[in-house]
Every structure is written in C-alpha cells, then in structure tokens.
Amino acid sequence: MLRLYFFISLMCLVKSDPDETCPSFTRLSFHSAVVGTGLNVKLMLYTRKNRTCAQVINSTVFGNLNMTKKTTFIVHGFRPTGSPPVWMEDLVQGLLDVEDMNVVIVDWNRGATTVIYNHASSKTRKVANVLKEFIDQMLVKGASLDNIYIIGVSLGAHIAGFVGKMYNGQLGRITGLDPAGPLFNGRPPEDRLDPGDAQFVDVIHSDIDALGYREPLGNIDFYPNGGLDQPGCPKTILGGLKYFKCDHQRSVYLYLSSLRENCSITAYPCDSYRDYRNGKCVNCGIPQKESCPLLGYYADHWKEYLKQKNPPMTKAFFDTAEEKPYCIYHYFVDIITWNKNIRRGSITIKLKDKAGNITESKINHEPAIFQKYHQVSLLARFNQDLDKVATISLVFSTGSVIGPKYKLRVLRMKLRSLAHPERPQLCRYDLVLMENIENVFQPILCPKLQM
Structure with a gap:
C-alpha cells in the first residue's frame, strides 16, 4: 500500500x-x-x-x-x-x-x-x-x-x-x-x-x-x-x-x-x-x-x-530478459568434478558463435555444491539463443574476497538446450578452472549414447 x-x-x-x-x-x-x-x-x-x-x-x-x-x-x-x-x-x-x-x-x-x-x-x-x-x-x-x-x-x-x-x-x-x-x-x-x-x-x-x-x-x-x-x-x-x-x-x-x-x-x-x-x-x-x-x-x-x-x-x-520481447533461453550445464574436497561456488558461462555473437549467464543465485564424481546440473539462462556455439568460457567463483583461491577440477562439462533438445549436446573434458579466471575453449560433440 x-x-x-x-x-x-x-x-x-x-x-x-x-x-x-x-x-x-x-x-x-x-x-x-x-x-x-x-x-x-x-x-x-x-x-x-x-x-x-x-x-x-x-x-x-x-x-x-x-x-x-x-x-x-x-x-x-x-x-x-x-x-x-x-x-x-x-x-x-x-x-x-x-x-x-x-x-x-x-x-x-x-x-x-x-x-x-x-x-x-x-x-x-x-x-x-x-x-x-x-x-x-x-x-x-x-x-x-x-x-x-x-x-x-x-x-x-x-x-x-x-x-x-x-x-x-x-x-x-x-x-x-x-x-x-x-x-x-x-x-x-x-x-x-x-x-x-x-x-x-x-x-x-x-x-x-x-x-x-x-x-x-x-x-x-x-x-x-x-x-x-x-x-x-x-x-x-x-x-x-x-x-x-x-x-x-x-x-x-x-x-x-x-x-x-x-x-x-x-x-x-x-x-x-x-x-x-x-x-x-x-x-x-x-x-x-x-x-x-x-x-x-x-x-x-x-x-x-x-x-x-x-x-x-x-x-x-x-525468468525474463530486461527488454522486449523478454525471452530467455534455457540450457543445462552439467558438471562432474574430481576435486578431493567439496567445493562451493558459482559458475558464469559465456557462449560465442562464429559470427561473434556473445551471450552470458551468471548462475549465482545460490552456491552450487561440487562433490567428487557427482554430476551437478545448473540451469543457465541466456538472452540469446545461439544455434551453433563456437566457443564456451567458464568462470568459477567462491565469492570470497579474501582468503585462498581455489581450483575446480572438471572431469566433464556438458551443455544441452532445453528449448531445442534435438540439438547436439556439447562437451569438454579435463578442465581446471582457476578461481575468477576465465577459461575459454572449443567444445566437442558429446557421444550420442551419453545421457
């Protein structure tokens, strides 16, 4: 009132x-x-x-x-x-x-x-x-x-x-x-x-x-x-x-x-x-x-x-975008890690296509919990829907201003579209994410039998 x-x-x-x-x-x-x-x-x-x-x-x-x-x-x-x-x-x-x-x-x-x-x-x-x-x-x-x-x-x-x-x-x-x-x-x-x-x-x-x-x-x-x-x-x-x-x-x-x-x-x-x-x-x-x-x-x-x-x-x-027509495009980012100790933090993912279009999603509404050999599925929301992704970048952050910087050892990362489940899923293996450092890479097609 x-x-x-x-x-x-x-x-x-x-x-x-x-x-x-x-x-x-x-x-x-x-x-x-x-x-x-x-x-x-x-x-x-x-x-x-x-x-x-x-x-x-x-x-x-x-x-x-x-x-x-x-x-x-x-x-x-x-x-x-x-x-x-x-x-x-x-x-x-x-x-x-x-x-x-x-x-x-x-x-x-x-x-x-x-x-x-x-x-x-x-x-x-x-x-x-x-x-x-x-x-x-x-x-x-x-x-x-x-x-x-x-x-x-x-x-x-x-x-x-x-x-x-x-x-x-x-x-x-x-x-x-x-x-x-x-x-x-x-x-x-x-x-x-x-x-x-x-x-x-x-x-x-x-x-x-x-x-x-x-x-x-x-x-x-x-x-x-x-x-x-x-x-x-x-x-x-x-x-x-x-x-x-x-x-x-x-x-x-x-x-x-x-x-x-x-x-x-x-x-x-x-x-x-x-x-x-x-x-x-x-x-x-x-x-x-x-x-x-x-x-x-x-x-x-x-x-x-x-x-x-x-x-x-x-x-x-x-969720919606800030401007008309407000559409958001949902993807799952599946991450399996092999750190000996549990890591808690957020992931920022950025997609880029061959034409240079870039869209970014900060998955930071609450800390994700990464455990050894456990898959964590994070819901990412992008303002653009890039049909053919050329490069992906990941940033891991604990949100801590002081204290030691951590590594997130990624055994496998997989990107899959919810809006277009028929699209090929994109993977990357054996990544080491240094905290707050952007890691840019070219994805590869995931094996078709992989869920």
Missing part, C-alpha cells in the same frame, strides 16, 4: 486531447482525478474490418460485432491520472493479428480515474454488471459463452472474475494480468478473481510484493522472475514514476510478447521459484512428458493437462 500511495502522490497533470474523428478511449485530466469521477462505461469495438477506428457499441447497437466469432473484452484497472493506458493500442492490434475476432475495450475511465484507490475499487462490481447486461444481449443474438474471453488488468482482473461468477464459471476464458492486491488480498473467492470463474483462468503475477495479488488465482498462475522485482525496472525511488508502476505493468508487456511470432515464453510448473532456479522443475517438454505451458495468449493450450490434476491448478515459474 505504501508504494501505491507514493505512486498517487507523484502523478502529474495530463491534458485532454481535442475531439477526434474516431471514438477513442476517454482521456481525463489530473483535475478530474482529484475531484473524482462518476462511473460511465463505454464499450468500443475493433475488428479486422475496423481495426483502426473503433465503433461505440451497447446492448442495442452491435456494429461489426460477429456473434459467431470469439469476443475478447479488455478491462483496464485503476487510472489515477485519467490518461489512457499506453499499452491498449498494441494489445488490440496484437489480438487482431493472431486471430480474426471481436475486440472490445471496456472503457470505465470515468470511475477508475481518481486519486483515491478505494473509490475506484468500489466500482468494480458495477462495471461487471454493465458487462453482464451486454453479454446477455449477445447471447440472445446467438453468441456462445464458450467464445467469450476477458482480459482483465489489475482491478480489471477482479471485474472479469465478477462477470464470470454471474455465469457460473461458463465463460470461455479469463486472463488476469497482475490482479490488484490492495483491498483484495486475503478476500474470499466471491470477492475476487477465482479459478472457478471461467472454463480456463490464467494469471500473470508480476508485482506480488506491492500492487499485485500474491496467491494463486487461476487454473495456472505464472510468476515471472518469481513475481517480484522485474529485470529492467528501477530498483529505487530515484527511478521516478516507473519505480512504482513498472513491475505491475510488466504483466501486460509479457502478455503482449506472446502475440509476436519471434517470442514464445515457456514456463515451468513448479512448487517454488527456488526449485525452478535450481533446475528441479524443467522436465516438461521432454519425450514421454506433457508439453511446457506457454505464457500469454496461448496459455490455454495447456488446459488439457490441467484436467488431469485435482484440483486443476498449478503454479509456473520462468
């Missing part, structure tokens, strides 16, 4: 734009946020026929809305400045790119615009009632609940849940993008988003220590970078407004990345972020196992596997 109050206090004045030819998202000033706004819900339809100019629709005027196609509602959250969400246009266009559907923006900026978060929160059920009335009329015109999809951001995620409850969980799908935490944490299922609110509910938690909801709320709950501090976001208040909203908004940008062909973020079902980082939960995707869940738009491909679980709920973890 403290970060929320700081965020509100740092909001700056936003000026209104002149009227436009095409209907657009309601733009209000900071003055409106100070004095407060009464609730008014405006529905704006985009289709491939009118993807650049919205049609204002209601329960009697449906415009180009095709009742036989999927209808995706986008519901925003708290708007303390009155400005439109900066991500809205990209989300609309991205959805229309991947599927021929109806996209409806649920504009409740008049109601969400206020510096008092409690006032916006109190209007969420009323917004849900407006949506219910509209969907009822869609059903009369021949639409199906199976084809109703609601994407809710922050407070919008709970609005989606309220709508779903009114249809006894028969909506096709709900996606919650960092559902709001303040005033909702600890609330019973009837007062928030819940896994039973749709046939499939997926949630991305990107700010669980501040503006977002910590506990699972869906059939599958994704926790990027553990759901806490997101890479590339400011770590201190010196980052200005971005410090307060960057983690919270990252859920939206991660979802957007799933709509691009060049980025498919894989997540790994796991009990905890620590277990994921330690490589204990990356068996999905290998032969005889279920596929790994994908983040974002295609997350519902995993719902068939969820039906086998009781209850049909799971948590999934993954």
Whole structure:
C-alpha cells in the first residue's frame, strides 16, 4: 500500500486531447482525478474490418460485432491520472493479428480515474454488471459463452472474475494480468478473481510484493522472475514514476510478447521459484512428458493437462530478459568434478558463435555444491539463443574476497538446450578452472549414447 500511495502522490497533470474523428478511449485530466469521477462505461469495438477506428457499441447497437466469432473484452484497472493506458493500442492490434475476432475495450475511465484507490475499487462490481447486461444481449443474438474471453488488468482482473461468477464459471476464458492486491488480498473467492470463474483462468503475477495479488488465482498462475522485482525496472525511488508502476505493468508487456511470432515464453510448473532456479522443475517438454505451458495468449493450450490434476491448478515459474520481447533461453550445464574436497561456488558461462555473437549467464543465485564424481546440473539462462556455439568460457567463483583461491577440477562439462533438445549436446573434458579466471575453449560433440 505504501508504494501505491507514493505512486498517487507523484502523478502529474495530463491534458485532454481535442475531439477526434474516431471514438477513442476517454482521456481525463489530473483535475478530474482529484475531484473524482462518476462511473460511465463505454464499450468500443475493433475488428479486422475496423481495426483502426473503433465503433461505440451497447446492448442495442452491435456494429461489426460477429456473434459467431470469439469476443475478447479488455478491462483496464485503476487510472489515477485519467490518461489512457499506453499499452491498449498494441494489445488490440496484437489480438487482431493472431486471430480474426471481436475486440472490445471496456472503457470505465470515468470511475477508475481518481486519486483515491478505494473509490475506484468500489466500482468494480458495477462495471461487471454493465458487462453482464451486454453479454446477455449477445447471447440472445446467438453468441456462445464458450467464445467469450476477458482480459482483465489489475482491478480489471477482479471485474472479469465478477462477470464470470454471474455465469457460473461458463465463460470461455479469463486472463488476469497482475490482479490488484490492495483491498483484495486475503478476500474470499466471491470477492475476487477465482479459478472457478471461467472454463480456463490464467494469471500473470508480476508485482506480488506491492500492487499485485500474491496467491494463486487461476487454473495456472505464472510468476515471472518469481513475481517480484522485474529485470529492467528501477530498483529505487530515484527511478521516478516507473519505480512504482513498472513491475505491475510488466504483466501486460509479457502478455503482449506472446502475440509476436519471434517470442514464445515457456514456463515451468513448479512448487517454488527456488526449485525452478535450481533446475528441479524443467522436465516438461521432454519425450514421454506433457508439453511446457506457454505464457500469454496461448496459455490455454495447456488446459488439457490441467484436467488431469485435482484440483486443476498449478503454479509456473520462468525468468525474463530486461527488454522486449523478454525471452530467455534455457540450457543445462552439467558438471562432474574430481576435486578431493567439496567445493562451493558459482559458475558464469559465456557462449560465442562464429559470427561473434556473445551471450552470458551468471548462475549465482545460490552456491552450487561440487562433490567428487557427482554430476551437478545448473540451469543457465541466456538472452540469446545461439544455434551453433563456437566457443564456451567458464568462470568459477567462491565469492570470497579474501582468503585462498581455489581450483575446480572438471572431469566433464556438458551443455544441452532445453528449448531445442534435438540439438547436439556439447562437451569438454579435463578442465581446471582457476578461481575468477576465465577459461575459454572449443567444445566437442558429446557421444550420442551419453545421457
């Protein structure tokens, strides 16, 4: 809550734009946020026929809305400045790119615009009632609940849940993008988003220590970078407004990345972020196992596997890069050592291809324990996926500033891709790593019978 109050206090004045030819998202000033706004819900339809100019629709005027196609509602959250969400246009266009559907923006900026978060929160059920009335009329015109999809951001995620409850969980799908935490944490299922609110509910938690909801709320709950501090976001208040909203908004940008062909973020079902980082939960995707869940738009491909679980709920973890499109590429680094004594430390691995591209992974979240003739499998995360690796470098470090320098005697090192298990595995034998000294070498293909 403290970060929320700081965020509100740092909001700056936003000026209104002149009227436009095409209907657009309601733009209000900071003055409106100070004095407060009464609730008014405006529905704006985009289709491939009118993807650049919205049609204002209601329960009697449906415009180009095709009742036989999927209808995706986008519901925003708290708007303390009155400005439109900066991500809205990209989300609309991205959805229309991947599927021929109806996209409806649920504009409740008049109601969400206020510096008092409690006032916006109190209007969420009323917004849900407006949506219910509209969907009822869609059903009369021949639409199906199976084809109703609601994407809710922050407070919008709970609005989606309220709508779903009114249809006894028969909506096709709900996606919650960092559902709001303040005033909702600890609330019973009837007062928030819940896994039973749709046939499939997926949630991305990107700010669980501040503006977002910590506990699972869906059939599958994704926790990027553990759901806490997101890479590339400011770590201190010196980052200005971005410090307060960057983690919270990252859920939206991660979802957007799933709509691009060049980025498919894989997540790994796991009990905890620590277990994921330690490589204990990356068996999905290998032969005889279920596929790994994908983040974002295609997350519902995993719902068939969820039906086998009781209850049909799971948590999934993954890491991201600092910048768009945020994809990370996972490899296992298997190391067998032959030191007489146990060594504890971290490994930094660097890959380079023939074109000179370099990518690096520091596996230092907790010390690895190297024992004689025992294989240690370390999960490495790279920002680039190099198809043909020419050289590999390893650095071993105990993290000690003073004291003796140690050697790590490597009997065998093996590099294997999780994203592309069909690629040849790369090996190197009989290495001696001097602490904090980079050892660069050319790998060789591992024997094919080697596991």
